[in-house]
Amino acid sequence: MTALKGKTALVTGSTSGIGLGIARKLAGQGADLMLNGFGDAAYIAELREGLAKEFGVRVAHSGADMSKAAEIEAMVAATEAEFGRLDVLVNNAGIQHVSPVDEFPVERWDAVIAINLSAVFHSTRAALPGMKARNWGRIINISSAHGVVGSANKSAYVAAKHGVIGLTKVVALETAETAITCNAICPGWVLTPLVQKQIDALAASKGLSNEEAGRELLSEKQPSKTFVTPEQLGDLAVFLCSDGGANMRGASLLMDGGWTAQ
Ligand code: NAD
Secondary structure (H helix, E strand, C coil), rough: CCCCCCEEEEHHHHCCCCHHHHHHHHHHHEEEEEEEECCCCHHHHHHHHHHHHHHCEEEECCCCCCCCCHHHHHHHHHHHHHCCCEEEEEEECCCCCCEEEEHHHHHHHHHHHHHHHHHHHHHHHHHHHHHHCCCCCEEEEEECCHCCCCCEEHHHHHHHHHHHHHHHHHHHHCCCCCCEEEEEEEECCCCCCCHHHHHHHHHHHHHHHHHHHHHHHHHHHCCCCCCHHHHHHHHHHHHHHHHHHHCCCCEEEEEEECCHHH
């Protein structure tokens, strides 16, 4: 699979979960990778070496904090310095906080908006000039089913994910006459550390086992009653990078097990 050979992909929040799943699929198409996200040095070294060996691509890592504009700019610059280009930008890093609005800690609101929404602006702003100069690019923003519908107690997350869809549309319009596209992917429940925390909270509050809490979480929202997988989301990202995806612009692509069809 060599569709992305010679291209470079930067996937934010790719040391875990969905970002890692997408990074693996892009590497599977031959893309060199700039990983980003938290993790101790030994884990990140192992991840880099493992991906490089498995897919025969070059792999670097930036520890940039997605809540800090200057670090995001430096990460994009480091990608272009290391690989000479940045062709595919996947804005994936995200956090969650669950609390009613009137009890929502202001500091958590600011952090969720910074990492889940403002970071998408900062990385896009920094990556676009290079993409325009090379007249090719793919910007893929990971929104959520919560970019389309709300859920109680997730005000900051839902606001940020709706915002990502709006920003995606504007970037798509501003690049509509170029070979740069910008789209959003909107997953339903995916079993990652971000969701495991919510399963743990449900299990603790209702005295359920891990499996029972997982089933209850799914049955509340997701008609398929199965988790979407990082691999399935990675396949969709690969499609958006292909020639077949060249005229998808400003779309919000739901992969949510039927969540928002209800
Ligand atoms: P995860 O917790 O498994 O991974 C999050 C990644 O982001 C990690 O690599 C972490 O190190 C990184 N990260 C967190 N804060 C960061 C920061 N300040 N700076 C840099 N990196 C940071 O989460 P996930 O479930 O894989 O979520 C990935 C994205 O998918 C998020 O945007 C999330 O909102 C979205 N999403 C997840 C689900 C789901 O069910 N898991 C559903 C819809 C959307």
